[in-house]
Amino acid sequence: MAKPQSHREAPRKVVVVGGGTAGWMAAASLVKFLGRLVEVEVVESEAIGIVGVGEATIPQIRNLNRALEIDEADFVAGTNGSFKLGIEFINWRRLDHSYLHNFGSIGLSVNQIHFHHHVFRAQAEGYGGDLWDYCVNTQAARAGRFAPMERLGSSPLGGVAYAYHFDAALYGQYLRRYAESRGARRTEGRIVEVIQDPESGDVERVRLEDGREVAGEIFVDCSGFRALLIEGALKTGYEDWSRWLKCDSALAVPSRNTRPPRPFTQAIAREAGWQWRIPLQHRTGNGHVFSSGYVDVDTARETLLANLEGEALAEPRLIRFTTGRRRKFWNRNVLALGLASGFLEPLESTSIHLVQSGISRFIQMFPTRPIADAERDEYNRQVTLEFERIRDFLILHYHLNERTDSPFWIDVREMDVPETLTSKIALFKASGRIYRDAQDLFTEASWLQVMHGQGLTPQAWHPMADKLSEAELRDMLANIRQIVTGAAAKLPSHADHIARCCAAPQ
Numbered sequence: 001m002a003k004p005q006s007h008r009e010a011p012r013k014v015v016v017v018g019g020g021t022a023g024w025m026a027a028a029s030l031v032k033f034l035g036r037l038v039e040v041e042v043v044e045s046e047a048i049g050i051v052g053v054g055e056a057t058i059p060q061i062r063n064l065n066r067a068l069e070i071d072e073a074d075f076v077a078g079t080n081g082s083f084k085l086g087i088e089f090i091n092w093r094r095l096d097h098s099y100l101h102n103f104g105s106i107g108l109s110v111n112q113i114h115f116h117h118h119v120f121r122a123q124a125e126g127y128g129g130d131l132w133d134y135c136v137n138t139q140a141a142r143a144g145r146f147a148p149m150e151r152l153g154s155s156p157l158g159g160v161a162y163a164y165h166f167d168a169a170l171y172g173q174y175l176r177r178y179a180e181s182r183g184a185r186r187t188e189g190r191i192v193e194v195i196q197d198p199e200s201g202d203v204e205r206v207r208l209e210d211g212r213e214v215a216g217e218i219f220v221d222c223s224g225f226r227a228l229l230i231e232g233a234l235k236t237g238y239e240d241w242s243r244w245l246k247c248d249s250a251l252a253v254p255s256r257n258t259r260p261p262r263p264f265t266q267a268i269a270r271e272a273g274w275q276w277r278i279p280l281q282h283r284t285g286n287g288h289v290f291s292s293g294y295v296d297v298d299t300a301r302e303t304l305l306a307n308l309e310g311e312a313l314a315e316p317r318l319i320r321f322t323t324g325r326r327r328k329f330w331n332r333n334v335l336a337l338g339l340a341s342g343f344l345e346p347l348e349s350t351s352i353h354l355v356q357s358g359i360s361r362f363i364q365m366f367p368t369r370p371i372a373d374a375e376r377d378e379y380n381r382q383v384t385l386e387f388e389r390i391r392d393f394l395i396l397h398y399h400l401n402e403r404t405d406s407p408f409w410i411d412v413r414e415m416d417v418p419e420t421l422t423s424k425i426a427l428f429k430a431s432g433r434i435y436r437d438a439q440d441l442f443t444e445a446s447w448l449q450v451m452h453g454q455g456l457t458p459q460a461w462h463p464m465a466d467k468l469s470e471a472e473l474r475d476m477l478a479n480i481r482q483i484v485t486g487a488a489a490k491l492p493s494h495a496d497h498i499a500r501c502c503a504a505p506q
């Protein structure tokens with residue numbers, strides 16, 4: 001039997017191609033978690049620049065910050081950030097309807113079943129109020145309040161689950177300082193050629209415009225939509241999902257703040273797509289994601305500009321994309337992260353998370369020498385499932401709608417959706433139950449809120465919700481409502497919390 005090769009002799013040279021959000025997240029994580037096992041070099045071209053519009057995140061980013069030992073106040077101040085309790089979906093189910101998809105839980109599990117079964121039973125019996133009366137995030141968001149809170153007093157209810165909004169360019173720079181101070185090297189220059197080993201096909205080195213070459217053992221392709229290595233050199237292929245997710249363009253523009261920042265993102269459905277509003281300390285990020293098959297760019301631009309809350313601070317920037325994923329995320333000795341790995345519209349702010357989970361899986365699967373097929377295959381299997389579950393979750397928002405005012409909304413309601421989603425919808429409809437597997441990023445509470453928010457009503461609830469007498473159920477629900485309302489009322493305003501903990505230097 002061959003002797004396993006030691007990793008102690010020499011560090012593995014990892015070349016990160018691209019210095020956008022993905023590139024610096026990768027570099028920071030690799031130097032922190034793999035330490036002397038790796039030597040990290042980032043190659044980027046300032047002349048090409050970064051996409052720089054990813055500004056809303058989900059709570060998992062706090063795990064990354066914790067693992068990197070990043071101080072929250074320093075981080076929020078350094079990125080002009082604000083706090084995010086969830087996303088408000090306006091006009092998605094129908095015009096003049098809105099709901100908040102909140103992070104964290106709703107109520108608590110009673111008799112080992114999800115809380116919503118009790119609420120659905122109570123609603124059918126004529127009491128119980130609204131599902132979101134039992135969610136502290138909703139109550140805080142609606143009142144513009146925020147502060148971190150792990151638990152609601154002495155109650156068994158979870159506290160406030162939150163993420164951040166931040167300036168994507170500042171985030172990249174923040175991580176660059178972090179990575180460089182821990183040994184990552186940066187090389188500036190435009191890559192003009194990718195050189196492969198003629199026998200194995202592995203990438204050996206990249207050549208820059210001025211003739212310099214950067215060689216490596218492992219390459220992380222973070223070159224954005226260009227996908228220089230994973231597609232340009234390795235021709236990995238792309239699975240196109242635009243038959244389900246029909247938006248293919250976005251216009252992005254910052255605007256002046258006119259009000260204190262909301263502690264949540266807004267996603268406002270438009271005629272053939274939707275508009276985001278992301279509140280930062282110094283400005284608001286806005287964008288209109290739309291389907292060019294249903295609306296032209298000029299109309300999309302007018303819609304965006306007519307719906308800003310404050311004055312536009314630049315000309316809207318057009319970005320085109322094809323929704324889908326790379327057929328392999330790890331091919332030969334190249335790992336693709338960020339926009340090079342695929343694209344899912346930012347409806348649930350998942351792209352930065354996918355970079356984070358890709359790095360974390362890669363570190364778990366950090367290869368032996370030589371790289372074993374089994375390592376790559378397992379990585380690709382897991383990431384594919386994660387992408388597909390997010391895809392289904394995004395389709396859900398479009399597919400369950402009651403709008404009749406535009407061909408786009410009618411078409412997305414009537415289209416066939418993946419079988420994995422059809423069965424989830426059917427299960428919820430039949431009995432209010434939600435099934436999710438291990439690679440599903442979104443929790444039961446998330447699936448529940450979007451299904452319920454989009455108007456899907458279960459025909460029944462879990463039989464165990466009938467175990468409590470009516471008096472016991474009424475009592476329990478009233479109790480939880482009171483705890484939730486009381487806890488939200490004690491929080492400071494979001495603006496006050498930022499001013500106290502983490503105002504950006506002026």
Ligand code: FAD
Nearest residue numbers: 018019020021022051054056191223224338339346351352
């Ligand atoms: P880029 O930012 O494009 O960086 C690519 C890097 O590669 C750059 O440094 C560039 O210089 C370098 N490069 C390219 N070619 C060469 C070359 N030839 N030589 C040398 N260097 C080269 N994500 C979220 O999580 N939340 C959001 O709210 C969100 N909103 C988004 C809205 C839109 C419209 C879009 C398009 C994306 C959004 N995203 C969001 C995604 C997020 O912006 C990206 O996932 C994230 O910025 C990662 O980008 P990247 O680093 O992969 O690519």
